Amino acid sequence: MKAVQYRTFGGPEVLEYIDVPAPVPGPHEVLIETTAIGVNFPDIRERLGVYNRSETHVGGVSLPQIGGLQVVGRVVGVGPDTDPTLLGRKVMALMSKGAYAQQAVARADMVITLDDGADDVAMARLPCQGVTAFLALQVSAVLQPGDSVLVHGAAGGVGSLAVQIAKALGAGIVIGTASNEERRGFVRNVGADFAIAYDGPDWPGRVLEFTGGRGADIILESIGGDVFEQNFECLALFGRHIIIGSTRGPGEPFAPRRLMAKAQSLAGIYLPTFFQRPDLIQRGLHFLANGVADGTIRANVGAVIPLSQAENAHRLLENRQVQGVVVLDPRA
Numbered sequence: 001m002k003a004v005q006y007r008t009f010g011g012p013e014v015l016e017y018i019d020v021p022a023p024v025p026g027p028h029e030v031l032i033e034t035t036a037i038g039v040n041f042p043d044i045r046e047r048l049g050v051y052n053r054s055e056t057h058v059g060g061v062s063l064p065q066i067g068g069l070q071v072v073g074r075v076v077g078v079g080p081d082t083d084p085t086l087l088g089r090k091v092m093a094l095m096s097k098g099a100y101a102q103q104a105v106a107r108a109d110m111v112i113t114l115d116d117g118a119d120d121v122a123m124a125r126l127p128c129q130g131v132t133a134f135l136a137l138q139v140s141a142v143l144q145p146g147d148s149v150l151v152h153g154a155a156g157g158v159g160s161l162a163v164q165i166a167k168a169l170g171a172g173i174v175i176g177t178a179s180n181e182e183r184r185g186f187v188r189n190v191g192a193d194f195a196i197a198y199d200g201p202d203w204p205g206r207v208l209e210f211t212g213g214r215g216a217d218i219i220l221e222s223i224g225g226d227v228f229e230q231n232f233e234c235l236a237l238f239g240r241h242i243i244i245g246s247t248r249g250p251g252e253p254f255a256p257r258r259l260m261a262k263a264q265s266l267a268g269i270y271l272p273t274f275f276q277r278p279d280l281i282q283r284g285l286h287f288l289a290n291g292v293a294d295g296t297i298r299a300n301v302g303a304v305i306p307l308s309q310a311e312n313a314h315r316l317l318e319n320r321q322v323q324g325v326v327v328l329d330p331r332a
């Protein structure tokens with residue numbers, strides 16, 4: 001089968017489209033013939049070797065690596081002790097690696113079945129970013145109906161889904177941040193009530209203005225740097241500040257006792273940790289699949305690119321040239 005592998009860490013050019021033997025599913029695993037593969041920001045970080053640096057404290061990648069975290073396809077094999085009725089079913093899967101291939105292995109407990117009529121490309125865009133957004137909002141922030149939500153990086157994959165999931169979970173005002181007016185238009189288009197810039201010192205004032213001076217009940221933080229600190233200028237009493245990433249770097253050290261006065265909470269979320277709670281992963285996957293089916297969640301696929309051109313897909317994402325997500329087509 002064809003797969004995209006890298007033998008060294010580096011730029012998009014280290015991605016090689018090659019022939020490799022098909023993987024074999026182990027106990028409690030399924031083999032999926034892929035029809036659509038979603039590309040994620042962490043795929044790039046893994047390729048760069050960021051997760052292998054001592055200061056990163058997460059993950060780790062063994063070379064050579066076939067990256068990629070999410071696919072849609074059909075189950076063509078099951079390992080020992082795995083539900084045989086999954087054979088032949090169309091599925092959406094989240095995995096820790098191996099997605100950039102014509103056949104991929106997934107844990108059976110991180111797969112959900114889809115209707116045959118489900119849109120493969122739309123669904124393949126969802127698992128990693130959608131489940132991250134869902135868990136951040138529902139499990140970490142415990143979103144209550146009417147809560148106001150500030151989503152940073154709302155034109156990105158996690159962010160644009162978080163805006164929609166927040167609304168679907170009953171949020172009140174949802175505000176998204178993005179770096180330019182075109183991207184802010186996209187943020188409003190996916191359902192945010194307001195979209196603002198976050199590159200100056202004054203944006204927290206706008207969040208206060210939109211929330212009647214209260215601030216946001218929930219902030220999903222994915223930027224880092226100065227933005228992490230600025231968030232506290234517009235986090236409401238009892239507010240929940242959830243760290244999901246740091247596209248701009250980690251920012252300054254933080255003194256936790258400052259959370260006491262406003263009874264605020266600060267939590268982090270790292271999707272692979274939830275692989276130990278497949279029940280929550282499956283809850284997220286079902287929420288997303290149902291949301292797409294009933295129209296409350298739009299997939300916003302930015303581009304579909306042949307698997308053989310994964311290198312270009314990474315370039316597009318790294319140059320921030322896509323709105324929404326890139327999906328790879330393993331059959332093109």
Ligand SMILES: NC(=O)c1ccc[n+]([C@@H]2O[C@H](COP(=O)([O-])OP(=O)(O)OC[C@H]3O[C@@H](n4cnc5c(N)ncnc54)[C@H](OP(=O)(O)O)[C@@H]3O)[C@@H](O)[C@H]2O)c1
Pocket residue numbers: 040041042128129132153154155156157158159177178179180183222223243244245246247248269270271272317320324
């Ligand atoms: N915790 C977890 O388990 C988990 C899971 C998935 C993703 N993540 C993290 O969540 C963040 C967003 O991921 P994503 O998949 O949504 O990525 P994405 O689609 O590339 O979106 C990233 C967004 O961040 C903004 N951004 C700010 N500084 C940036 C920079 N230096 N480079 C690229 N984008 C930058 C961009 O928006 P503007 O151009 O509008 O500023 C972009 O919309 C990343 O930090 C990722 O590592 C975390």
